Amino acid sequence: MIDLSAYGTENLKNAACIYKNPLQRPEDIRDFVLEGKAVFSFPNARLRMENQLDAASGQKANYVLWCPEEFPADLFVRWQFYPIQEPGLCMIFLAAKGREGEDLFSPSLMPRTGEYVQYHHGDIDAFHISYFxxxxxxxxxxxxxxxxxxxxxxxxxQGGDPIPDADEAEGPYEIAVLKRGNEVRFYINALELFRFKDDGVTYGKLLEGGKIGFRQLAPMIGEYENLEVWA
Structure with missing residues (x-):
């Protein structure tokens, strides 16, 4: 794993780890929430995610796996990623909650089944970063x-993606997001790829705390491990 110091002490000098999950066995995702249909396995002692429905089903074959924890507005999150099979796409949601501040899993919100429109034009707010x-x-x-x-x-x-295609990838690739105040920064292997400063007006109100989720588009197969969240 890449040391936190690789991200600059000015960014994380006061950080404290508030959540850690190795994602190495079924028990590690027992309380996670799946929207859509997917198959999870751990052939390399890390979480492997792949679609259950045929990719020909289009958006219905895609899915989101949510960590059940509620996280604060200012956070640094990182995990290790291994692309196994493509085509496809990988994404992380963060600061996800209902548009009126509801918990993401509130029964008052519309059901979600992994189809993308439910996440960008439904009744939730979130940042979403697509990185493979x-x-x-x-x-x-x-x-x-x-x-x-x-x-x-x-x-x-938007920024360039330095990860090679799956047939040439070795991994692990450390993916990280720093969300603090009105700024979002995104990294792969501690290389900053983009940053965004939100004025809270142009694209809607500033997003506060909420949930984190992983999304994959069929027929992508990816593996994940060592999820950490720092406040």
Whole structure:
């Protein structure tokens, strides 16, 4: 694992780890919440995620796996990622909650089944970062990482994706997000790829605390381990 000092002491000098999950066995995701249909396994002592429905089903074959914890507005989150099979796409949601401040899993919110429109034009707010985009032809030809803000489908920042295609990837690749105040920074292996400063007006109100979730687009297969959240 990459040491926190690689991200700069000015960024994380007062950080304290508030959540740690190795993602190495079924018990580690026992309380996680799945939206959509997926298959989870641990062949390499790390969480492997893959679609259960055929990719020909389109958006219905995609899914989101939510960590059940509620996290504060200012946080640093990191995990290790291994691309196993493409095409597909990987994404993280953060600061996710109902548009009126409801808990993400409140029964007052509309049901979600993994189809993307439910997450960007439903009744929740969130940041979503897509960081291994190998689904559509343009994504496969030119690799970028994108930050979007919802409600809405606002593309607020973009940077290059340094991860090679799955057949050449070795891993692990450490993915990290720093959200503090009105700023979001995104890193792969401690290399900063983009930053976004939110004015709280152009793309809607500032997003506060909420939940974190992992999303994959079929037929992507990816593996994850060592999820950490620092406040």
């Amino acid at each position: 985009r190998r689904k559509e032809p343009d994504e496969r030809a030119f690799h970028t990482c994108n930050l979007r803000k919802s409600h809405g489908f606002y593309l607020t920042a």
